[in-house]
Amino acid sequence: GNEGLYWLKRILEHDSNHSVIMITAYGDVELAVRAVKEGAVDFVLKPWENSKLIATINAAIQLQNSRKEVKLLKEKEQNLKAAVKNDHTVIVGKSARFRETLDIVAKVAKTDANVLITGENGTGKEIIARELHQQSLRRNEVMVSVDMGSLSETLFESELFGHVKGAFTDAREDRAGKFEIARGSTLFMDEIANLSLPLQAKLLAALQNREIVKVGSNKKIPIDIRLVCATNSNLHTLVKEGKFREDLLYRINTIQIEIPPLRERVTDIPLLADFFLEIYCTKYKKPAFKLSDEVLEKMKQYAWPGNVRELQHTIEKAVILGDGDTLTLNNFFFSDAYTSPHTAVRTLEEMERRMIASSIRQNDGNLSAVATQLGITRQTLYNKIKKYQL
Template sequence: MKQQGHILIVDDDQDILVAGKLLLKRKFSQVDICNRPEQLPSLLADNSFDVILLDMNFGPGESSGQQGFHWLSQIQQLAPEVVVIMITAHGGVDIAVEAIKQGATDFIAKPWHNEKVIATVTTALELKHTRAESQQLKVTNQALVQATTTRSDAIIGDSPAMQNVHSLVSRAAPTDANVLILGENGTGKELIARDIHRQSARAEQVFLSVDLGAISESLFESELFGHKKGAFTGAQQDRIGKIKAAEGGTLFLDEIGNLPLHLQAKLLTVLEQRKVTPLGSNQEEAFNIRIVAATNVSKAKLCDEQYFRQDLLFRLNTVEITLPPLRERRKDIIAIAEHFITLYCKKYQKAKLQLSDEAKAAMLDYQWPGNIRALRHAIERAIILCEGDTLSPQDFQLTHDTPSVASYSQADKAPNTVSLPDELNLDAIEKMAIAQALKKHVYNISHTAKELGLTRAALYRRMEKHGL
């Protein structure tokens, strides 16, 4: 079977062209010839060559190789991805070596050996394919980096509490200091982490987010450090860990507070040494990343040595940023709501809806235990259900779906059973169980998911399904 590849032979000797074409056509899918190098610009414009065999000298009496250097330079300018092999007489080997220094890949001496020519062109074609794959990977990687760093959600708010947050971000971001972001669920910790990355010197590199609350203990090392083929049952190929995958960029460790103590120790060792050893390997690999971590665990609990290693805490919180809950930045509620109204009106192809004064008052009076995430869900549900052109308090159902912070008490945490509704409908039972679990754990998503036997992602899907 012929190898796929488009080959061009450029030589002023017609015998060389004919012999070369007859030889290469046996092995390669397409072979063209050219006896006038001045045709190269038009040929390169009209064709996509993989390999060009280029003579060093054209015309009788020429032996300096300057013509070959000239046309090699032209090819590099017009089609830099093409692999060039020089053709030279035995006496011109030194000149051919100089051509390689200027960008040619290899050379063939005349008179040639057929096996040598086939082997040289085959190698050159493999190099061309490797370059093409490398370029494609580079383009894909750039697209992925752009996708991970593109601002999908704006950070809205100019309340005094948020002004302080923005000030800390603007001062910390340009440095390489590790940052720890504290705040309740739904306050926008990942948005702040992405903003830190965007304002940093690593902004052109990848931003990689890892939800430590969603990684099982048994897979922690494999996910973060990577593994080699055969390191454990099911490891059928090498896998790069998240730490190395974020090389040069920012690694966001979400829900760091949920990491068990014995895994905290392993993470600390890696961060201190700035080297990681994949499972199944004895070779340490240095890395260059910035760490931004986040947790909804209170600072008091983080400072408890029985819960969180203090040496790891010191490593993570060079700069500490605490995000205020929505109830402490009421000045921003309406602006955030307007942003989501615009977003979801466009998504559901509705005319721009307005907030009634009563709806604004109800939103400002609500405690928003789920913070911005709860506000976003409330806006989306209201836009779907609204039948007019104005959003009223009834569209949000704020007093029915989600309890206020004031309703939380120690008594709320006591029940471990779910009272069944009168109608034994599975959806209704599931909604009630999730609502009661959320209430019990004061809307801590990680603890709620653990009690319900769900992953965080699965819990979020069910909350969205039931409008919780």
């Protein structure tokens, strides 16, 4: 018996994934149980029945295959984490406004404070969210993203909190929700303003209690996430209109980071244009195009209503259709409705400066009242006060 235990140990030292079946006499059952505790998958009593022996061997083979699959899945998970970590989004921009944003990111990232990222469509809110995660203490885990605007009323709880088998018609197996998947990591909720009031209440309860309950279960599961939300809406205005819960806003808005629109980052436009130009010339196997001086000047004058995303798509289309070695104005289309000479831009800025200054005087320096009157967030107001040196 001891000799069998010796070889069991030697086999498992060689490869712990091997399935070992012990064969023993009736009187050695206690020894066989000991062997199972030390790593054998089963034991067969002598004399054995062939059918039972075959069934035991088949079960051992299935167990060994399952172990291999689990090991493979773990390796794939590790590779995925490494790939995501290495696939770090490049952030392009040196303008003063954009550097201020990145400075705030650097200060906030090392904390677990909830962050609300605001800005117009196409400004790069998800990129800033990923930068927050990459600089955080949770960066070794994969950031989990969810588009709140795409969640229906019926799927909300299942997607975020998970469900157990049989909870509803199509629940054929247990499923983890986004909160559970993001344990120890960052959970990024995009388009947070699109949630209905009933769903906002459910989300608020989970955040306040720091626990979730899967659909069809009554077991409470603690959550450990760093929450980052994003929206292009003014949540303070939505609160006044009764469309967004004020208590939820305070819960998700420990720190607010506002990303400036591209028209306020004019010096970054050539940098971004060159960045996307290199990407798409490589992707579409085109020559190393250059942008003419006229194109760069037009880009600086253009208002870019779609912001960085619009600039990216504009460069991509020009590269696909371009010929020669230089892209000219003939390769681009800029709507006159969004193109203004610099003199007009300066005039608009002066009008904005006077409006803010007047509102500050009217409200006796109460910046919360000023932001409300102008229909902008406090962070936007602070940025403009600093820009215009008011």
